[in-house]
Amino acid sequence: MIKANVLKIVAHNTSKTFMSTNVENTSLEKKREYYRNLNALDTTDAKPRGWDKAKPFESIPGARCFPVIGNLWRLWMPLFRGKDIVAVHKELCAEYGNILTLKGILGSGFKQLVVLYDPKDFETVVKNEGVWPIRKGQPSLEYYRKLRKDSCPNFGFATLQGEDWFTLRTTANPILLQPKIINEYTEKVDRVTTELVDNMKYLAERDEAIKTSSDFKNEMDKWALESIGVVALDTHLGCLKRNLELESEAQKMINSSKQIFELMYKLDVLPSMWKLMNTPTWNKYVEVIDFLIQTSAKHVNRALDNFDKETDTTKEAGSVLHQIAKKDRNIALSTALDMMLVGVDTTGRILSAGLYFLAKNREQQIRLREEAKRLLKNKNTPVTTKVLAEATYLKAVVKEVTRLAPIGVGNLRTTVKNLTLAGYQVPKGTDIMTANLIPCTTDEYFPRAKEFLPERWLSSHKTANPFAFAPFGLGSRSCLGKRLANLELHIAFLKIIRNFDLSWPHEDMCFTTTIFYGIGKPLQLHIKALNQ
Template sequence: MLRAVRCVVRRPGALALQARSLSTSSLHQARSLSASSLHQARSLSTSLHQARATDAAQQHATQRDAAEKEAVKSIDEVPSPPRWPVLGSLPYMIYHRLTGSKKIFRFFVGLVEAYGPVVRLESPLSPKTILISRPDDCEALIRATMNNPIRDGFESLKKIRVEAVDDYFEGKAGILPENGAEWWRVRSRVQTPMMKSSVVSCYVTLMDDVTLEFMDRMAALQQQYGEMPKDFQTEIYKWALESVGLVALNRRLGCLDPNLPADSEPMILIDLVNDIFACLNKVEIESELWKYIPTKPFRTLRAKHKEFLKIAERHILEAEAVVRGKEEGDNGDVTLMERLLLTDGLTRKDVITFILDMLFAGIDTTSHALGFTMYLLAVTPSVQSKLQQEVDAVLGDLGGPLTHQHLARLTYLKAVVKEAMRLFPLVNGVVRTLEHDMVLGGYLIPKGWMVVAFSLVMGWDEALFPRAKEFIPERWLRHRPLGAIHPYAVLPFGAGTRMCVGRRIAEQEMYIFLARVMQRYNIEYHYDDMEIISRLVSTPSQPLRFNITDRHT
């Protein structure tokens, strides 16, 4: 008994220990529970806060959308020059001598200055049109029409091809005038070889050979006339046709022969292209009467197009024969024409039509761009000197061959070209016809209206380009010393899925040409200031009478 009592008496210490252990465990559990509860409470509070913030944001967005919807104005409220019933603004346009004007760009600049960045323009001679001149609106237009970029233009060319008596074009017109599914069928198949740098760069050495030959031609002209002759633009046309012929036909056409007679095929092709563009300017811009009766300009266009096709087709067929005559297993370079002929989904006539348009569109565009750029370099010696320094650093006394690695290092040269095309754009802007209603500049524009984004106006806007009238290539360098540039403010090659399919070829041609000119010559110009003559493709207003001197003699 006594022993048992003693045992019992001793146990209170163990019980106390257990009690303390239990108490500690309970405390830990309580604290853990308390922390967990606190965490859950805090999480719940955060969730409630986030939910409230989300609700507030949604409510704000709804209120904003409602406010914007209320703020959107109708098409009738878009500022416009005076309009008359049926005639629209045609009397105003005639009064301001728009029809047939070589300075049509001044009319459009004046419209923007008078009526603002969104202008309505109507005439019975053209589609209902909205002019926009803000980069944000231009970007919205390009993005909204990305899937089906309808561009009204070259309708006369389409009519000629679709209605050809012998059905040569098989009822199709090519990517220049086509829209919708037929346009995309061809465009989607030709854009990879045309836009892929690895394909285009294969022609660098060949283009450089042509350009080096042209440099010698310039030296001969300087010696003969004491400066570049009045028709030096035609000389650049010859270089351009020879260069694009290398890509389109993979052959030399002989355009740079110093004794080239006026009745030679290269000269006839050049003259035909100039005549075709002159006729297109009349039928596409000045009057659409040709849609109802075959006007003289339309008949001339049809005849010139037929003649151009006859000569070009022979060269195309000869080049095609060479391609098809290559032995199986020949591992030589694959030409552009060969790539196109082997492309699934393209017919032989598709390829011929595309090559035809390359020859047709590849002469005036690069030639005029180079004329403007050489002028700017000639009248801005500081820029010319800086470009020559870059060319000397990259090329040195390189006689050839120039490579695409050289071109990749000529960053200032590329800035020079961009700045030249800002000051002297080849086209007024980007054109789209709306498939759906959309808001531009706060106005609801109905579907079916044509919208013209005037990059010409944007490129000259001091608010977008400080010192806009000055030739400052530095503004395009990576660090943007004059401030950020909106990516849709200047679009010399268009944008989106309808961007110029020949862009890489044209840029490569210009880079090679200018690099070789700057490597060898100093350029001067001592005549009247250059302006734009408004045509389908803008042209220099003055003869390119440059004076060149060899830098190394």
């Protein structure tokens, strides 16, 4: 108790000094000192209110665990029973309630994982995650970083902890999470999306309707990579050129960005011996990441070298890459690499899911098109920040898409202090997953939860608990690229619906989980170009 009180005094005094200065002009070392004190306060062993009345940790219900394979069979279930992990979570929630433990998830890095299903508990976790939240990443990516620590930048925000994470986020946050800066990319992303629309017109004219998804899905990925490239690399990669050669650098980058997570799933979720020996999957994983990092670094360094040669009057002030480089060139490179690693398959998945929902839900598609026609007078009218500011239904559509089809089914944290959750004692150092997709698809929090209803996000509709909806994560470790992702998605949905009529004359799409969540079958959209 004495130690805690002393730390409170130290943190309070440091906080007064820190907050009395201009944060932007405060040195990184002073920021570190301030947060070190707060971190020491956050990581004490004090017992929270209600601890003594809560049930002991050992009495938390535990999902059935088998010898040797533990609870891994639940992760493998989709392979054997055709049931996705989201359906498994719903069954577990129904059987055990709003909290349970999963033991024996070998290879995941978790000896025991506490899973939460109640947004009130999500809120408790987020509000007590500390100033340096701990989020365990993918074991394969962490090992790769150790393997290449002397030859590649300190990339991989998701795998960094403590002061390493803090240094990168403190430098990148004020830029990548600043709406004014991201909005300056509206024109560039609009031009990239125009190329996507042109390619869709070509596919529609060639096939009358896009009935096979290989070409179309590749267009989604090409659009996502090209959009990230203009921001992260300050480079137009040429991904959306028609008939892109398979051996071209751009196509290889597209393939690599998708392969990384397919291989990660095989290494970290499915049975694998990669920790004991260099398996073919591990060797391919290293090869793919090496290529993407080396290629991205080449473009970043070229852009930064050119920037160094420019005069103050010709430099592009709004460039994300250049603004971060002014503070730290290595962090600029690390940030760009992270954006290239996680910004392609993710955004492409959300766009694909959204087009499916709009194709299936005629009324919502028509309403979005009416807004698009009001804001874009003709099919070739560019999207501007003014247009996006007035596109209220568009924003509701994107929110509804990410409610039903977020990239992740939940968020991970390791507790930095003792907590009471769902009436149980949860000690410091416990690995936790907040299964956000479960309340997102539950009528208690979202009436008619299984239906695609963007209207629920308009001003007259409010969600029952804001912590139920977290498509980009929660707290200070939420997705660094969320503003850019939303900009890309807003422009893409608006331009595509302004130019095409979509239909889905098939059975319902199934959604599956690997490393990411998303559509599990080919996106066999039927599209028809609009005349006006």
